[in-house]
Amino acid sequence: MNSVVDKKPRLKTSAMIASIAGEGQVTRSAPFGHALVELARAKTNVIGMTADLGKYTDLHIFAKEFPERYYQMGMAEQLLMGAAAGLSHEGAQPFVTTYAVFATRRAYDFIHQTIAEDNLDVKIVCALPGLTTGYGPSHQAAEDLALMRAMPNMMVIDPCDALDIEQMVPAIAAHKGPVYARLLRGNVPAVLDECNYQFELGKAKMLRDGNDALIVSSGIMTMRALETAKALASDKVDVAVLHVPTIKPLDTETIIREAKRTGRMVIVAENHTVIGGLGEAVATALLSAGVSCTFRQVALPDEFLDAGALPTLHDRYGISANVMAANIKQWLA
Structure with a gap:
């Protein structure tokens, strides 16, 4: 039987993109690696540890x-x-790096029994969180926040850009106890205002105010939320953005206060499955406080995700700025 060979040239796309920065976006190279060096100059007990991924975790x-x-x-x-x-x-104060899937899925019991149970001062900083690689379910850590939130004694951090990471490193070093932090590596976007932003453990930060909707976000979705708010402003839709870099412990006081403002839809945006992450944490906080509001989630579905180029996947699963803006306009209509 003769087979038909497609002679058309195939488009080349990268399944793993080193940076989630957009074209022309300002970036900083390896903010975690440089911040850890600065920390180690001041603290002689800081050590770096990895599982064959030093180059890929900075x-x-x-x-x-x-x-x-x-x-x-x-x-x-x-x-x-x-x-x-x-x-x-x-x-020693170990800063441990690997990919998020390998820490949270492969080594979960070792973290639980040897680090968290003894409340040890170990910082686990993991690259490729959520949908930041297109390599498919083997490398997509879409459920890492749910797993680590469930672990007693574990603080959970999801920084949004280079400045967040730089300021996060000394902050988690000052905290005595285990920390799980998501990591953006390589050329990391710089979207926060250095003059007006300061990372604080356990604190949410209002980056932009607005009267029509409130986006509560973490990680790269804060960057997307700011892009979405800017795009919607041209359509006279006024969107606030509340950045929540600390997932556990959650800044429920700030979230509840902002959600209580009448007339605003509350939208939680996260680079994580709809199950067990920031969305469920915020929903629980609002329900427990008796806050009544229209609530929506922008998150990854409860399924094994496809492999492919990141821009395509982000559009497909609704976490790109363009799709977010279109959905929010529809929700507010």
Whole structure:
């Protein structure tokens, strides 16, 4: 049987995009790696540890500056977490990096039993959170926040840009106890105002006010929310953006106060499945406080996601600024 060969040239797309920055967007290179180096200069007990992913979590910058304080554990995430626990018991403050799927799915029990149960001072900083790679379910950590929120003693952070990451590093180092932080690596967008923004553990920040809708967001969805608000402003739709970098503990006081303002729809936007993340945390807080409002979620569906180029996937699953803007206009109509 003769097979038909398609002679048309195939478009080349990248399934893994090193940066989620848009064309022409201002970025900073490896903010986590540089911030950790600055921290380690002041704190001699800070160490860097990874499971064969130093280059892909920006920890190679730390390794170059402090080779004697850098531990490459190979492709053994369970060993990585167990060793971090042991070094913490000896007085070190480990900053542990890997991909979010490998920490939260492969090494979950080791984190739970050796780090969280003893409330150890280990910072787990993980790249490729949510839908920030197109490699499919093996690498898409769409449920990492739900898993880590459920773990006692664990603080959970989802920074939105380079400034957030730079300010997050010394803040989580000052916190005594385990932290899970999502990481944007490579060329990271810079969208926050350096003059007016300050990262604070457990605090939400109002980045933009508006009377028609309130977007409560974290991670890259704060960047998308700001883009969406700007686009909707041209259509006379006034949208506020409340950035929530700390998922646990949640700043329920600020969220409830802003949600109580009459006449505003509350929309939670997150780069995570609709189950167990920021959306459910906010909904629970509002219901518990007796706040009555129209509530919507922008989040990933409860399913295994497709593989492909990120712009296509973000449009498909409704987390791009264009699709967000169209949906919000429809919800407000």
